Amino acid sequence: MYTIKTLDLHFQKEGHTIASFLISDQNHRVLVETGPESTWPQLVSELRKHQLSPGDIDAVLLTHIHFDHAGAAWRLAAAGAKIYVHPLGLPHLASPEKLWRSAAKIYGEANMGKLWGNMYPIDNQNLIPTADLKAVAIGKMTFIPLHTPGHAVHHVAWKLGKNIFTGDVAGVKINDGPVVPPCPPPDVHLEDWRESMDKILAQKPDKLYLTHYGMVTNPAQHFEQLKVLLNDWAEWMKIRFQEEIPEEIIIQEFTSYTGNQMADCGANQSLRQLYELANPSWMSVSGLLRYWKLKKLGII
């Protein structure tokens, strides 16, 4: 048998924003997600609580290569872990310069260190590409990678028994707040995302483990709510896109629109701030506008 522990990485010193999951059987230890490198000291201290050090981790299963999920993978690889990642994400971990540059464009070069820390290349011999549904056995534990594009084209959800580690494809849900869809650029794709949600539901999981943040025990209802809100945000954005409203204005409007939605669900200001840390509103504006633009151009 195995155990699953949620490690709170305290992103930007706030709890319940980014998780890493430690799955152990008697002889093997696996991490799903590493968090960004900026939270590496916190990850090390969480491992220590379980009498572990980074060198004890056999494998890291990544859901995708965004910094908040995979930024510290190179540190685990340097300590000897095998890193499992979607084949489309793999080259960016072997040579992260392009990934870093495009993130610096989005976040601003000056903010990169504080937000994400460092990122160094991972040796190819430590990187293992996933194949959809092809089991990965680690000790007696069998993980099934479910290729689940929509949030990112290279997204993988990981199934273990009746549990599924969903990365960002099951959205963001913090504490007793609502579930919302993180829609960053460059590859949000609504149709793919809907299909991916159904693909996960078809596995009939009992529990979902969200990187932002923690365990969900009602998967069907959870995805139902996520589908409604994904649709709602996308249609809201489509209207602004068609009216060619400048992005800065849309960001202001969208931040207040989603703020009101959160308030309607009973979320207070401090919970709202956790959501903005895990899933900034401005980023979803950028991602959804890009989706509608590509759609209009017939590229997707």
Ligand SMILES: [Zn+2]
């Ligand atoms: Zn994320």
